[in-house]
Amino acid sequence: MAQTADRILTTHVGSLVRPPKLVEYIDQMERKQNVDLKAFDALLQQSIDDVVRRQQKAGIDIVSDGEFGKFRSWSFYVLDRLGGIEERDVVAPVGGGKDRSMFPEFYAEYFPTQRLPKRGTVVTVGPVKYTGQAALKKDIDIFKKALEGVDVEGFLPVVAPASAVPMFKNEFYKNEEEAMFAIAEALREEYKTIVDAGLFVQIDDAFLPYMYDVAFAGTDLENFRKWARVRVDALNHALEGIPEEKVRYHICWGSFNTPHVSDVALKDIVDLVLSVKAGAYCIEMGNPRHEHEWRVWETAKLPAGRKLIPGVISHSTNVVEHPELVAERLVRVAKLVGRESILGGTDCGFAQSPHVRRVHESIMWAKLEALAEGARIATRELWGKKAA
Amino acid sequence: MSGTHDRILTSHVGSLVRPDDLLAFIEKQQDGKPYDAAAYEDCLRRSVADVVKKQVEAGVDIVSDGEYGKSISWSRYILDRIGGFEERHDQSPGFRSAVAGKDRRDFAEFYEEYEGAYGFVGMGKAFKTGTWVVTGPIKYTGQALIQRDIEDVKRAVAGSGAIDAFLPLVAPASVVPQRVDEYYKSEEDALFAIAEAMREEYKAVVDAGLIAQIDDAFLASVYDVMVPPKTLADYRKWAEVRIEALNHALKGIPQDRTRYHICWGSWNGPHTNDVPLKDIADLVLRVNTGGYSLEMANPRHEHEWRVWETVKLPEGKYLLPGLVSHATNVVEHPELVAERIVRLAKLVGRERVVASTDCGFAQGPFARRVHPQIMWAKLRALGEGARIATKQLWN
Numbered sequence: 001m002a003q004t005a006d007r008i009l010t011t012h013v014g015s016l017v018r019p020p021k022l023v024e025y026i027d028q029m030e031r032k033q034n035v036d037l038k039a040f041d042a043l044l045q046q047s048i049d050d051v052v053r054r055q056q057k058a059g060i061d062i063v064s065d066g067e068f069g070k071f072r073s074w075s076f077y078v079l080d081r082l083g084g085i086e087e088r089d090v091v092a093p094v095g096g097g098k099d100r101s102m103f104p105e106f107y108a109e110y111f112p113t114q115r116l117p118k119r120g121t122v123v124t125v126g127p128v129k130y131t132g133q134a135a136l137k138k139d140i141d142i143f144k145k146a147l148e149g150v151d152v153e154g155f156l157p158v159v160a161p162a163s164a165v166p167m168f169k170n171e172f173y174k175n176e177e178e179a180m181f182a183i184a185e186a187l188r189e190e191y192k193t194i195v196d197a198g199l200f201v202q203i204d205d206a207f208l209p210y211m212y213d214v215a216f217a218g219t220d221l222e223n224f225r226k227w228a229r230v231r232v233d234a235l236n237h238a239l240e241g242i243p244e245e246k247v248r249y250h251i252c253w254g255s256f257n258t259p260h261v262s263d264v265a266l267k268d269i270v271d272l273v274l275s276v277k278a279g280a281y282c283i284e285m286g287n288p289r290h291e292h293e294w295r296v297w298e299t300a301k302l303p304a305g306r307k308l309i310p311g312v313i314s315h316s317t318n319v320v321e322h323p324e325l326v327a328e329r330l331v332r333v334a335k336l337v338g339r340e341s342i343l344g345g346t347d348c349g350f351a352q353s354p355h356v357r358r359v360h361e362s363i364m365w366a367k368l369e370a371l372a373e374g375a376r377i378a379t380r381e382l383w384g385k386k387a388a
Numbered sequence: 389m390s391g392t393h394d395r396i397l398t399s400h401v402g403s404l405v406r407p408d409d410l411l412a413f414i415e416k417q418q419d420g421k422p423y424d425a426a427a428y429e430d431c432l433r434r435s436v437a438d439v440v441k442k443q444v445e446a447g448v449d450i451v452s453d454g455e456y457g458k459s460i461s462w463s464r465y466i467l468d469r470i471g472g473f474e475e476r477h478d479q480s481p482g483f484r485s486a487v488a489g490k491d492r493r494d495f496a497e498f499y500e501e502y503e504g505a506y507g508f509v510g511m512g513k514a515f516k517t518g519t520w521v522v523t524g525p526i527k528y529t530g531q532a533l534i535q536r537d538i539e540d541v542k543r544a545v546a547g548s549g550a551i552d553a554f555l556p557l558v559a560p561a562s563v564v565p566q567r568v569d570e571y572y573k574s575e576e577d578a579l580f581a582i583a584e585a586m587r588e589e590y591k592a593v594v595d596a597g598l599i600a601q602i603d604d605a606f607l608a609s610v611y612d613v614m615v616p617p618k619t620l621a622d623y624r625k626w627a628e629v630r631i632e633a634l635n636h637a638l639k640g641i642p643q644d645r646t647r648y649h650i651c652w653g654s655w656n657g658p659h660t661n662d663v664p665l666k667d668i669a670d671l672v673l674r675v676n677t678g679g680y681s682l683e684m685a686n687p688r689h690e691h692e693w694r695v696w697e698t699v700k701l702p703e704g705k706y707l708l709p710g711l712v713s714h715a716t717n718v719v720e721h722p723e724l725v726a727e728r729i730v731r732l733a734k735l736v737g738r739e740r741v742v743a744s745t746d747c748g749f750a751q752g753p754f755a756r757r758v759h760p761q762i763m764w765a766k767l768r769a770l771g772e773g774a775r776i777a778t779k780q781l782w783n
Contacts, residue, residue, distance in 0.1 A: 106759035110717070259719040259765055288685070288713065288720040292727055314687065317716040318498070320658040321687040328691055360498035363658055 007379040008330055008344055009061040010372050011309060013250055013282055014157030014202060015074055015349030016055075016066035017361040022047050026071060026354045044068060045142050052146040052154075058365055059372025062153045062200065062343070065143040066351075069135075072117045073353035074204055075159045075166075079122065081132025082164070082186055084172070090120035096210075096254065098218030098262040110258065115355040122168040128182045130189040140197045155248065156194045157349070160205035161187055161238060162231035167215065177230050184238035191238060195246045202248045203235065203278065206348070209264050210254040218262030225272065232272050239277050248309065249278035253290070255348040255358060257316040260289040267293070270300045280307040284347040285329060286314040286321070294329070297336040308337055311347030312374065313367045315358035320366045326374020331381050339382040344375040393551075395778040396729055396743050397449040398771050399708060401649055401681060402556030402601060403462055403748030404443075404454035405760040410435045414753045417459065432456060433540050440544035440553075446764055447771020449551040450599065450742065453541040454750075457533065461752035462603055463562045467520065469530020470585055472571065473564065477518040489612030490661040502657065522569040522578055528585040531592070538596040554647070555593045556748070559604035560586055560637055561630035576629055583637035590637060594645045601647045602634065602677060605747070609653040611663035620667060631674050638676045647679030647708060648672070652689070654747040654757060656715045665692040669699045681708035683746040684728065686715050693728065696735040707736060710746030711773065712766040714757035719765045725773020730780050738781040743774040 018026070025040045048065045055063040070077040079087055100107045139156060147154045161184040173179035194201040208228055216224040239247060251273060253263040266273075266283065273281060281302075284290045294310065302308055312329040313321050326344065334342050350364045351357050359367070406414070410431055416423040436453045443451040458465035467473065492499050537555060545553045560583040572578040593600040607627055614623050638646060650672060652662040665672075665682065672680060683689040693709065701707065711728045712720045725743065733741045749763045750756050758766070 103759070103761045103765070106717070106761045109759060257717045259717060259762055261719050261765060286687075287718045288716065288724055289718050290721070292721050292724040314716070314718075316718050317687065317713070318502075318656045318658060319686045319688050319713075319715045320660050322689070322691050325687055325691040328694075360495070360501060362495050362498050366495070366658055366660060 006383055008334070008339070008342065008375040008382070010059060010344040010375045011062035011155065012060060012064070012313075012346040012368060012371070013311070013349045014064040014067055014155070014204070015351045016051055016064070016068075017351045017357050017364055018066070018068055018354050019047050022068060023354050030071060045145065048142050048146045052150055052152070054365070055368070056150055056152050058368040059375075060152065060368060062155055064155055064157060065139065065146065067157060067349065069139040069142065071354065073356075074157065074349060075163045075207070076117060076119050078132070078159045078164045078187070081130060081135055081190070082128060082183070083131040084124060084126040084128035085165075086123045086125050087120040088123055090118045092116060092118050096256075096258065097214040099213050099259055102261060103259050107258070110256075114256070115353075117353050117355065122165045124168065124170045124172045124179045124182070126172055128179070128186045130186040132190065136190055136193055140194060140199065143199065144197065153200065155200035155202045157202040157204050157250070158190050158194065159187070160203045160208070160231070161234045162228070163205045163207035166207035166211055180230055180234040181237055184234035188238040188240070188242075191247070192242055195242050200246055200248060201242070202250055202282070204250045205235070206250070206252045206254055209251050209269060212264035213253075213262045221264070221268055224264065225269070228269065228272055232275055236275070236277050244277050245279040245305070247278040248280035248282060249273070249276045250282040252284045252311075252348045255315060255352055257358070263289055265293070266290065266296050267300070270296055274300070274303060279305070280309050280343070282309040282311065282345050284311040285333070286311040286347040287316050294333050294336070297333060302337045302341060307341050307343060308333060309343045309345035311345050313346040313371050315346070315348055315350050318359055318363050320363060321370045321374070323370050323373035323377055326371055327377035327381065330374060330378035334378065334382055344371050344378070346371065393739075394782060396733070396738070396741060396774040396781065397551065398447060398743045398774045399450035399554070400448060400452070400745040400767065400770070401710075401748045402452040402455055402554070402603070403750045404439055404452070405750045405756050405763055406454070406456060406753050407435050407438070410456060411753055414459065429536070433543070436540040437544040440541065440548050440550060442764065443767070444549045446767040447774070448767055451545065451548070451550040451553050452556060453537060453544070455556055455748065457537040457540060459753070461755070462556065462748060463558045463606070464564070466530070466558050466563050469528065469533055469589070470526060470563070471529045472522055472524045472526035472581075473520045473567070474523045475518045476521055490616065491612050491658055494660065495658050499657065502655070520564045520567045522567055522571045524571055526578065526581040526585050528588040530589060534589050534592050538593060538598060541598065542596065552599060554599035554601045556601045556603050556649070557589050557593065558586070559602045559607065559648075560633045562604050562606040565606050565610070579629065579633045580636055583633040587637040587639065587641070590641055590646070594641050599645050599647060600641070601649055601681070603649045604634070605651050605653055608650045608663060608668065612652075612661045615661075615663075620663070623663065624668070624671065627668065627671055631671055635674070635676050643676055643704070644678040646677040647681055648675045648677040649681035649708075651683050651747045654714060654751055656757070659686075659688040662688055665689065665695050666699070669695055673699070673702060673705075678704065679706050679708050679742065681744055682710065684709040684732070685711050685713040685720070685746045693732050693735070696732060701736045701740060706740040706742060707732065708742045708744035711743055712770050713746050714749050715746075717758055717762050719762060720769045720773070722769050722772035722776055725770055726776035726780065729773065729777035733777070733781055743770055743777070745770065
């Protein structure tokens with residue numbers, strides 16, 4: 001994906017901290033209170049106009065809409081855009097499986113401080129259909145309007161089948177696999193519409209690696225891989241007919257600032273990840289649990305024409321990455337996969353829901369600026385001093 | 389310390405999260421409420437014994453007392469152990485404004501929120517002390533307290549399996565840096581008087597067979613307060629005098645039993661205006677200690693392992709690189725710890741690297757940079773990483 005350039009381009013994972021006024025509206029709308037919808041739309045457009053320009057100013061080449069138009073969260077927004085499902089037993093999430101059992105006192109302290117959207121168990125109760133056409137059109141229209149006259153490209157982050165329904169109950173289809181494929185087919189409409197509109201689509205699949213810890217006790221690799229295989233196949237089904245170079249795939253291990261000691265190792269899933277028919281892969285390498293995994297690319301082979309977007313910025317600390325560190329992280333991966341095959345990225349979004357904020361907004365921008373500065377330094381090192 | 393082992397040894401910066409029963413005593417002390425002094429001493433002794441045992445279990449070779457015997461903070465504990473000062477409450481506390489540097493100006497809204505939630509650096513109410521004024525000759529008066537700390541940790545270490553033990557002590561530059569001086573002719577006179585007083589503490593620790601770690605977080609973090617408007621050259625002048633004073637304090641103390649810790653302030657802030665290590669490495673290396681403990685794990689300073697590509701570590705000295713960070717709850721992967729050790733060992737020699745942390749985990753009794761469960765997981769990851777690095781470096 002992305003044009004060939006003689007430098008390291010920059011992007012990020014998509015969600016950005018929302019302006020307080022926008023959150024106020026979303027909060028009211030989520031509580032089914034009456035709001036002035038016209039005023040909300042105008043504010044949304046203005047907010048996305050601003051955030052697109054702010055990203056460009058920070059030095060980001062491929063920008064997002066900040067996910068400002070999404071309600072609930074990066075994944076659960078989609079439940080309002082699918083027919084044939086029901087959400088039952090809505091509760092607040094409590095966090096990881098094995099990780100939580102290893103650090104129970106920490107989790108007991110940490111999770112109540114997180115403003116996480118409640119969620120329920122999704123049940124397939126009829127044929128699953130995409131019903132989000134209007135909401136999606138609005139996201140696209142607003143974003144494209146914001147991009148007018150700004151010299152950047154745009155991507156829209158949307159949810160992968162596995163992460164739309166990480167744990168679900170099937171009461172309609174013959175089996176779980178058939179249900180997954182039906183969900184994938186419904187989501188294809190979302191992916192295709194975005195690409196048809198001339199934008200990059202980013203498929204977010206944080207739950208794919210994360211479920212190893214949650215549903216497979218952080219130990220049962222074999223069954224986890226079977227579970228994941230079905231999801232990856234379903235995603236590829238969803239991506240059928242969509243040009244690979246317009247698709248990027250994001251995985252992470254959950255963006256909580258938690259120990260992450262039982263995260264599945266990248267080396268144990270890299271083959272699955274690479275089997276996703278996407279032009280680029282955004283993978284965490286900016287936090288201390290996954291930073292060492294740049295070495296996976298010493299042996300794993302990035303398929304020809306595909307790109308890697310390593311996370312070289314972390315949202316799990318307020319300390320702003322030094323641009324020299326960003327450059328070091330980019331250069332060592334570039335030396336393994338080729339300088340034309342990488343873009344500078346972040347570990348994850350900065351605001352997985354309108355109500356969540358991984359770092360203060362001012363720190364988020366400082367981190368994105370450090371990313372751009374680091375990419376400039378890496379460019380000088382990789383192309384020689386003249387190129388930059 | 390260095391050259392005598394055929395593996396990477398581990399240590400850390402010293403302060404560890406205090407247990408609740410110990411905190412209950414310290415809270416009463418600080419509130420000026422009555423408490424059972426004998427019961428406190430007993431609790432302290434047991435807590436130190438316990439925390440030494442836990443360090444050994446986690447894989448720490450060179451252990452500390454967790455700074456459990458200290459009041460107020462890593463630096464201000466000295467107010468209980470030094471004479472010549474008077475505390476006055478007629479002025480507003482100086483600490484906050486004294487560290488208000490460029491980082492705070494650039495990220496004012498963040499700091500506002502952060503302080504609201506954590507207290508300035510997570511010190512909580514214990515940090516609200518008055519203004520300290522020098523009113524007479526500065527003298528070390530902490531003989532009994534330092535002897536108690538020495539005895540507590542020595543008793544804990546005996547038979548624990550720890551290879552060695554250290555006590556963290558404050559550097560002259562970090563002793564009440566915001567004091568008002570009504571006694572000495574110049575700032576330099578006061579500084580050297582402090583150094584003379586501190587020598588007694590350092591010497592007591594080393595004479596007792598322990599390693600003295602000299603903590604000097606103020607040295608590096610003052611740059612952010614001074615520059616701009618002042619320049620790097622101004623800052624270096626300021627720092628040079630302080631390092632001379634420290635060397636004055638270290639006179640006669642065997643180098644191989646001392647180590648020097650600097651950091652850029654342990655609060656979880658942006659740190660975008662920290663002075664680069666390359667601009668002060670020569671000053672740091674002037675300090676007459678055997679070991680140098682430096683941040684290399686957090687993303688503002690991680691890249692500075694490369695400073696050692698050009699800066700030469702003097703003969704007989706060793707580094708204690710920070711390999712795990714207190715600024716995130718994410719626990720470092722042991723493979724990352726190993727990678728960080730190995731790349732540095734290849735520059736300075738495998739015998740000259742002792743695996744360590746960026747800073748302490750609890751700079752005061754009530755501060756806590758991460759949950760204690762995470763602190764222990766990070767120390768275990770450090771030990772595990774040192775084992776992996778050992779395999780790679782010694783085959």
